[in-house]
Amino acid sequence: MGHTTPSPTPRIRLAALLVALEGVGIAAFGVLDLLDIHRDRVVLALATSLFFFAYATLLLATARGLWRLQVWVRAPIAFTQLIQLGIAWSLRDAAPLVSAVLAVTAAVVMFGTLSPGTSALLREVDEQAHDSQP
Structure with a gap:
């Protein structure tokens, strides 16, 4: 009512915003992989690109859901950021700058989605949705 x-x-x-940028970045990797198809690895390139596009779609959908304060997004976002932390760890020696960017981005996203303030706000939105149902 009020x-x-x-x-x-x-x-x-x-x-x-960071999750959406991750999604765009992953989609760009998919495009780059498609552009670098060699005759001896067509199936691998297509499968990898398909995976990148599916992962990018998930990231973009969760970014949109988070912006719209939908409760369901927290688990997939947390899962994808944990994967990103693992990737950052594996790149720490080969590409320290990329590793740092991935780790900091994942930490900021995890804080933004799992902090107590966010939890309280999402709980409030969820309760309002349940209260407004007939």
Whole structure:
């Protein structure tokens, strides 16, 4: 009745923006892989690109969901950021700058999506959604 729809906090917006940028970056890797197809690895390139595009779609969908304060996005975002931390760890010697960017981005996104303030806001939005159902 007198409920106002909460809007995303700056920390949630930053996390959603970073996840969207990750999705765009992964999609770019898919395009680059398609552009670098060699005759002896066509199937591998197509499969890898398909995986990159599916992963990018997941990231973009979760970024949109986070921006819209949908509760379901927290688990896939946390999972993808844990994968990203693992990738950052594996790149620490070969590409320290890339490793640092991946790790810091994952940490910021994890903080933005799993912090107590975000949890409280998402819980409030979820309760309002349940209260408004007939």
